[in-house]
Amino acid sequence: MNILLTLNSNYIEQLIVMLTSLVKSNANENFEVYIAHSSLDEEDIFLINSSICKDRCKIIDVKIPSGMFNEAPTTDRYPKEMYYRIFAAQYLPEFLDRILYLDPDIVVINSISSLYNMDMGDNFFAAASHVSKSLKKINEIRLDMPGDSMYINSGMMPLNLKALRENQDVQEVYDYIENKKVFFLLPDQDVINGVYADKTVHIDAMIYNLSDRYLSLYNANPKNISTKKDMRWIAHNTSIVHYCGRNKPWKSGYKGELGVFYYYFENLVNRNKKQIVF
């Protein structure tokens, strides 16, 4: 399986926990992990490489050429890095037809094989939505989305690189950003939603992008009274837990039930560290 990450030094520890959980929870798979970045931090790459199970997980360091995306609109708030996800097809090797983008604040607790091999048709992206109906309307207006679309979370997305390579119009994205950027809250997520609402397949957040907030909203909804999800259901059925937003299990004051999965894999990383002799 091909995995795409973008390097953020503030999240190296979490990224290692995430990769460990990915490999442990998918025992029969091999991973090629592409890490996109603009400035290599050798220490970070070394730390990642020395912390993971190298038998089944190969790290591929992808330096984005300094001239790339120079013509793209950027500001301090929206640096060039926002294009690494949307325009992954522009710089990843041409032999890759599909890749799974993952944020570092994720843990994988079950197989992602069905997700990775899903039928995406001609769509560019697949993603899950965390958004309630009321917020959905606001986002539709803010970002000019078609009326029946869902505002998706861009932290976990299979990318159809083949379709993107063949049909993505780079200028369309740049134009959209120029026109809409005053309305943006989360730069690249808003762009993917605004430009590609009709090029995105929807996936169940409960299985592939579960956050503490989504879980508690779901369980509190009277409509879901007979399908409430408890920890047993989650441990058996959910594949991807996403600690998005400010409520992070590695920060003090964390409130949530899902943090225990992070702690479990964080502890596995610590145990492995003790065994490594430098």
Added chain:
Amino acid sequence: MNILLTLNSNYIEQLIVMLTSLVKSNANENFEVYIAHSSLDEEDIFLINSSICKDRCKIIDVKIPSGMFNEAPTTDRYPKEMYYRIFAAQYLPEFLDRILYLDPDIVVINSISSLYNMDMGDNFFAAASHVSKSLKKINEIRLDMPGDSMYINSGMMPLNLKALRENQDVQEVYDYIENKKVFFLLPDQDVINGVYADKTVHIDAMIYNLSDRYLSLYNANPKNISTKKDMRWIAHNTSIVHYCGRNKPWKSGYKGELGVFYYYFENLVNRNKKQIVF
């Protein structure tokens, strides 16, 4: 490591989850698991053998001879099986100096190497106590225990087979049972406490025998305000979680935080099952 279990067909599923957690959480160890029983159920043994990782875990089926413990006091409530733990040294192979007894309603979430290799001196048993001070007094009187002893939980106990083989007085146990059995609440646990209070080393329940009830009592105690244990602490430091009492995570109405560890390993067992071709 040598592990002792007693076979109870009502707990086969839990026993498989427990063995899986033991092997997974102790990646550098090999296990010889002695299963003591009076009547072999071949289907159970087959199920256990086909569900666990046989590379590092060998099941040894220990049939207790039908004449054994015939002279021991028994009743319907206290059958012969109660002696399998107290008198393990009577029937286990003589080359075994130490064994760790584990109840099936346990999961192992971290290394048990320090526990297994602890210095037991001349003591027969090591065990943890879940009991508060007020209950401690009642047990002392009920079972005639020395004043400074702790009522221990017998679900997780390293057994010093060498010392037991050399110094255990079988008749002393039988006599105690005859005299005290009207006061018993939990047969073999009461006997170990009543007869062997001064032959038992105490271990920290928070690390080696953590139950939901013990955790909530500990955290609710104002004395422990600065050392409260959260899920991160537990995932990193606790080795053995014990779902003792009626509150079991595999039963409906379960209330507790620790069940998630059971669900995690239960799910690993289910995943493995899918891979086994009969």
